[in-house]
Amino acid sequence: MxxxxxxxxxxxxxxxxxxxxxxxxxxxxxxxxxxxxxxxxxxxxxxxxxxxxxxxxxxxxxxxxxxxxxxxxxxxxxxxxxxxxxxxxxxxxxxxxxxxxxxxxxxxxxxxxxxxxxxxxxxxxxxxxxxxxxxxxxxxxxxxxxxxxxxxxxxxxxxxxxxxxxxxxxxxxxxxxxxxxxxxxxxxxxxxxxxxxxxxxxxxxxxxxxxxxxxxxxxxxxxxxxxxxxxxxxxxxxxxxxxxxxxxxxxxxxxxxxxxxxxxxxxxxxxxxxxxxxxxxxxxxxxxxxxxxxxxxxxxxxxxxxxxxxxxxxxxxxxxxxxxxxxxxxxxxxxxxxxxxxxxxxxxxxxxxxxxxxxxxxxxxxxxxxxxxxxxxxxxxxxDGEKAMRPLPIPEAPLLRTIFSEKNIQWLGSSTGRHYTVERAENPKGPWKVIGKNISDGKNKFNPDSDSLFSDSSKFEAGKEYFYRVTAVNETGVSHASNIQSFKR
CATH class of the missing domain: 3.20.20.80 (Glycosidases)
Structure with a gap:
């Protein structure tokens, strides 16, 4: 297997x-x-x-x-x-x-x-x-x-x-x-x-x-x-x-x-x-x-x-x-x-x-x-006999984890990602709204028990489902969007 x-x-x-x-x-x-x-x-x-x-x-x-x-x-x-x-x-x-x-x-x-x-x-x-x-x-x-x-x-x-x-x-x-x-x-x-x-x-x-x-x-x-x-x-x-x-x-x-x-x-x-x-x-x-x-x-x-x-x-x-x-x-x-x-x-x-x-x-x-x-x-x-540092490849898509709280949205970062853009929608097909930009996952002394990558502070309607996705960015380009995860207030 x-x-x-x-x-x-x-x-x-x-x-x-x-x-x-x-x-x-x-x-x-x-x-x-x-x-x-x-x-x-x-x-x-x-x-x-x-x-x-x-x-x-x-x-x-x-x-x-x-x-x-x-x-x-x-x-x-x-x-x-x-x-x-x-x-x-x-x-x-x-x-x-x-x-x-x-x-x-x-x-x-x-x-x-x-x-x-x-x-x-x-x-x-x-x-x-x-x-x-x-x-x-x-x-x-x-x-x-x-x-x-x-x-x-x-x-x-x-x-x-x-x-x-x-x-x-x-x-x-x-x-x-x-x-x-x-x-x-x-x-x-x-x-x-x-x-x-x-x-x-x-x-x-x-x-x-x-x-x-x-x-x-x-x-x-x-x-x-x-x-x-x-x-x-x-x-x-x-x-x-x-x-x-x-x-x-x-x-x-x-x-x-x-x-x-x-x-x-x-x-x-x-x-x-x-x-x-x-x-x-x-x-x-x-x-x-x-x-x-x-x-x-x-x-x-x-x-x-x-x-x-x-x-x-x-x-x-x-x-x-x-x-x-x-x-x-x-x-x-x-x-x-x-x-x-x-x-x-x-x-x-x-x-x-x-x-x-x-x-x-x-x-x-x-x-x-x-x-x-x-x-x-x-x-x-x-x-390898080269004079210049090689550019980073365009980031791969991050991997968005299950969302249990809008106060703690988590993802496994892209291998070459410098920072991230978070988007939210009311339908899994969009339209998507940017709710977070230039978010870093590189904090030193990161504590998973008390730190979060992103917290959505928007106002939510009770019983309504919201959808999220994340993209990674570096100096070479922008990744494809991550997988989509949803959260219902």
């Missing part, structure tokens, strides 16, 4: 269900899509498969004080986010890790991708509910032409990482890197389960999905050892001949990674606490890599737009003995909510940087949102 739904969805938008013809391959320090050089830039959207809902605050039943509330994205949300990325030029996206069950998840009603073993000392289990959302992320990326970089396990505990995996076996967090530990054995088993999983939508095993560009050993694995990387990378390549392997080491370039035949991409993240938040890090890392591998700047951010642009320019333009970075991602972005508005996140590292929203809104001026988004779109074009 899911395969039929996906097939019909493809036909409905007049697109191929398989946008990718090739797997991404590597030759020395370069990546290729078939015979075409593959370079990319972007704003990283980490939550295409699991949402940290900051509007809900923190779970007070989690004594660590930072435990967030999580939810799974709807199909509409995932499709909207991926289209937002692709329609703003993104060719690749690095998402966040697989979440791992931890002590306070049940109390906070949190589900994870990886569940504790069913019996002591058994292997961890993939949560089938969670993985269906992961399946759909891959299927939609395949449909719309996005490549995915997929880190496996986190060094950090935010979503559950090495510490939580080790806890399944009564071991310490550092045992994750010990190749003789139960934790490491479980990590290898997770990789095997992942690579051989059959996608419930496409019917393909993950190792045969062209939307997947690369597997990353993990997120910010700063204590990676030669044995850990050697065994892990070989394990991935033995199971999966189609995909690239990223060394997920953080803060340094390991010589043993450069000499490992199963490692394709060397990655680094630039942050203030890592002491490397500078354009010069691009030169330093490319010099250290010596053209032996492809180089990815997996994350950098929490800076002014000018400082971000300096690093992005270095990522695009710097060449050391002919080698350049293959890609760079600014941290980080969030997508639209099912019923309107955007998810958002305030970065605790500096307590002032909010997540960016595509295609960029004046509501985010304090965050320099439009400036940052446009700079990234320009970098995307330059990675």
């Amino acid at each position: 899911k395969k039929l739904f996906f097939f019909l969805l493809c036909l409905g938008v007049g697109m191929s269900c398989h946008a990718h013809e090739n797997f991404i391959t590597r030759q020395d320090h370069q990546l290729f899509d078939g015979k075409k050089l593959f370079r990319f830039a972007g704003i990283q959207f980490p939550e295409l498969h699991r949402i940290e809902d900051d509007s809900k605050g923190v779970c007070h039943l989690d004594p660590r004080g930072w435990g967030q509330f999580f939810k799974w994205p709807t199909a509409d949300e995932q499709e909207n986010w991926i289209k937002s990325l692709v329609h703003t030029g993104h060719k690749a996206m690095r998402v966040y890790v697989l979440s791992i069950e931890q002590e306070f998840d049940h109390a906070c009603n949190r589900q994870t991708h990886i569940m504790k073993p069913a019996t002591p000392n058994a292997m961890p289990r993939l949560n089938p509910i969670a993985m269906e959302h992961y399946d759909r992320m891959i299927a939609l990326s395949d449909k719309y032409g996005l490549r995915l970089i997929l880190p496996i396990v986190d060094h950090w505990p935010w979503w559950g990482g090495r510490e939580q995996l080790a806890a399944f076996y009564g071991e310490k967090p550092e045992d994750f890197y010990n190749t003789n530990s139960k934790t490491f054995k479980a990590y290898l088993n997770i990789i095997e389960q992942l690579l051989t999983r059959k996608n419930t939508i496409t019917g393909r095993e993950y190792r045969d999905e062209k939307a997947i560009m690369a597997w990353e050993t993990g997120n910010e694995l700063q204590d990676t050892t030669a044995d850990f990387l050697r065994i892990t990378a070989a394990h991935i390549k033995n199971l999966d001949k189609n995909h690239l392997v990223v060394d997920g080491t953080y803060k340094k370039i390991n010589e043993f990674a450069l000499n490992d035949p199963n490692v394709d991409i060397i990655s680094n993240h630039y942050y203030e606490n890592a002491g490397n938040l500078s354009p010069s890090t691009v030169t330093d890392d490319l010099t250290a890599i010596k053209g032996k591998k492809a180089y990815l700047i997996g994350e950098f951010g929490l800076l002014s737009s000018q400082q971000l642009e300096e690093i992005m320019n270095a990522a695009v333009d710097t060449k050391i003995n002919g080698a350049s970075a293959v890609g760079a991602f600014i941290w980080g972005g969030r997508g639209r909510r099912h019923n309107g508005g955007f998810y958002w996140h305030l970065e605790p590292a500096n307590n002032k940087t909010y997540s960016y929203h595509l295609p960029g809104f004046a509501d985010g001026d304090a965050n320099e949102e439009i400036t940052v988004v446009n700079m990234v779109r320009h970098a995307i074009a330059r990675m």
